[in-house]
Amino acid sequence: MPKLIFLNKLSNAKMNVNVKSRALLVLCMILVAFKAAPPKKEFKGLKKVVIDAGHGGHDTGCLGSFSREKDVALAIALKLGEYIQKNFPDVEVIFTRDKDVFIGLDERAKIANSKQADLFICIHANSGSPAAYGSETYVMGQHKSEANLNVAKRENASILLEEDYELKYDGFDPNSPESYIALYLMQSAFLNQSLNFASKVQEQFRKLGRRDRGVKQAGFLVLYKTTMPSVLIETGFLTNKEEEKFLNDKANQEKMAGAIFTAFKEYKNELDKITQAALNEEEKKEHSEKKEGHQNPELYTYSHKENQPEAKQQNSPAKNKESEKGIVFRVQVLSSSNMLEINKKNFKGLEPVYEYMMNGRYKYAVGNETSYEKALKLQEEVKKKGFKDAFLIAFKDGKRISVKEAKELLNED
Ligand SMILES: [Zn+2]
Incomplete structure (x- = not known):
C-alpha cells in the first residue's frame, strides 16, 4: 500500500x-x-478507451444482402461505450465516430494517440464466401495465412476513399503484399497486452455461442499507427445469411457489445491489479531511499x-x-x-x-x-x-x- x-x-x-x-x-x-530524477512512468491503470466503429459516410464497408458493415459496427460500438460508461464512470470513453461520418484510418489512430488512450478497440464485420461464419479478433502482426492477409487488405482498402492517400500513407498500396513487409518490420511494444485482450474477447464470443475463429495477426493500418494495446474485432460475416440476420438484431448487437464489455472488464481488472502492485513496488523503493537518508x-x-x-x-x-x-x-x-x-x-x-x-x-x-x-x-x-x-x-x-x-x-x- x-x-x-x-x-x-x-x-x-x-x-x-x-x-x-x-x-x-x-x-x-x-x-x-x-x-534523483522522478520515475517517468506514471502507473495509472486503464483510464481511457477509444472505441472505433469501422468505416462510415461514403465508406460503407462490406455489404450483406440487406445491411452495411458501417451500420452494424456503429450500433455495437455505441452499445459497448454505453456499458463501459455506465459501469466505470471513472473511465473516459472516446468514440472515433458516434454517427455516420467518414473518418480516415490515420485520423482514427491520431485520435487514440493524442488522447493517450490505454486501449483501442476497432469494431468491424467480415465478408467472405456465403458459407464462412464466426467471429475473429486481430492484433497487429505478420499474417500467417493468405486469408488473414485478405481481411487486412479489405479493411485497409478504406484509405483508397481518402483524399491524398498516397501522400498520407507514404505510398502504401493496400493490395500489394510488398507493402505489408515494411509494416511487419516494426514490432509492436504492446503485442502481449493486445493478444491478452483479444483472447478475452474471443472467449466471451465463445460463451455467447458464436463460432470462435480465433485470435489472428495481420497488417492493419489503423492498428499499426496506434501507440497502445489495440485490437480489431471482426464480429461476424455479413455475407453469411444467418450471421447477417444475427448481427442486425438489436438484442444480439447488445449481446455482442456485452461480450466485448465483459472482456474489457476482465482486462481492466488485471491491469489495475498490476498497477497497484507497481505502486507498491515504488513505495518499497521509496522507503529504502528514505532509510538511507536520500x-x-x-x-x-x-x-x-x-x-x-x-x-x-x-x-x-x-x-x-x-x-x-x-x-x-x-x-x-x-x-x-x-x-x-x-x-x-x-x-x-x-x-x-x-x-x-x-x-x-x-x-x-x-x-x-x-x-x-x-x-x-x-x-x-x-x-x-x-x-x-x-x-x-x-x-x-x-x-x-x-x-x-x-x-x-x-x-x-
Ligand atoms: Zn471493416
Whole structure:
C-alpha cells in the first residue's frame, strides 16, 4: 500500500517571507534540484478507451444482402461505450465516430494517440464466401495465412476513399503484399497486452455461442499507427445469411457489445491489479531511499510552516494523523518534480489544496469527499476549471489506496 509521506492542508495564506525562511526555501530548492530524477512512468491503470466503429459516410464497408458493415459496427460500438460508461464512470470513453461520418484510418489512430488512450478497440464485420461464419479478433502482426492477409487488405482498402492517400500513407498500396513487409518490420511494444485482450474477447464470443475463429495477426493500418494495446474485432460475416440476420438484431448487437464489455472488464481488472502492485513496488523503493537518508520530507514540511504561519497548526504531524481517519476521496490536479507555490493562479482558485509526496514527486489534490459520487462531481467541476487530466485518488487513514479499494471498503460498511 503506498504510504503517504506527508499531507498538509495549505491555505492561500499571504507569504510572510523573512530572512530565515528565505534561507530555508533556498535550501529546499537545492535539495529538490539534487534529488534523483522522478520515475517517468506514471502507473495509472486503464483510464481511457477509444472505441472505433469501422468505416462510415461514403465508406460503407462490406455489404450483406440487406445491411452495411458501417451500420452494424456503429450500433455495437455505441452499445459497448454505453456499458463501459455506465459501469466505470471513472473511465473516459472516446468514440472515433458516434454517427455516420467518414473518418480516415490515420485520423482514427491520431485520435487514440493524442488522447493517450490505454486501449483501442476497432469494431468491424467480415465478408467472405456465403458459407464462412464466426467471429475473429486481430492484433497487429505478420499474417500467417493468405486469408488473414485478405481481411487486412479489405479493411485497409478504406484509405483508397481518402483524399491524398498516397501522400498520407507514404505510398502504401493496400493490395500489394510488398507493402505489408515494411509494416511487419516494426514490432509492436504492446503485442502481449493486445493478444491478452483479444483472447478475452474471443472467449466471451465463445460463451455467447458464436463460432470462435480465433485470435489472428495481420497488417492493419489503423492498428499499426496506434501507440497502445489495440485490437480489431471482426464480429461476424455479413455475407453469411444467418450471421447477417444475427448481427442486425438489436438484442444480439447488445449481446455482442456485452461480450466485448465483459472482456474489457476482465482486462481492466488485471491491469489495475498490476498497477497497484507497481505502486507498491515504488513505495518499497521509496522507503529504502528514505532509510538511507536520500529524502527528508520533514524538511519540506517545515518550509511551509515558515512561509505560512496561519497553516502552522494544521501542519503539526499529530494533528494531521487525527484529521486523516477513514476513507477520503480527493481529486488530483497536478504532479510536479518541483514544489509548487500554493496560490490562486497555480490552482485556478481551488482551495484548500492538499500536498503530498509520492515516488519522488509532489502531488497536489483538492477535496475531502467521503462518498464516491460526490468525488465524481467534484472531479467534473475541477475538469471544467481547466484541469482536464484531473483524476480521483483515495486515502484510508492518511494512506494512499486505490479508488477501487476505497469503494469496496465503503460498500462493506
Ligand atoms: Zn471493416
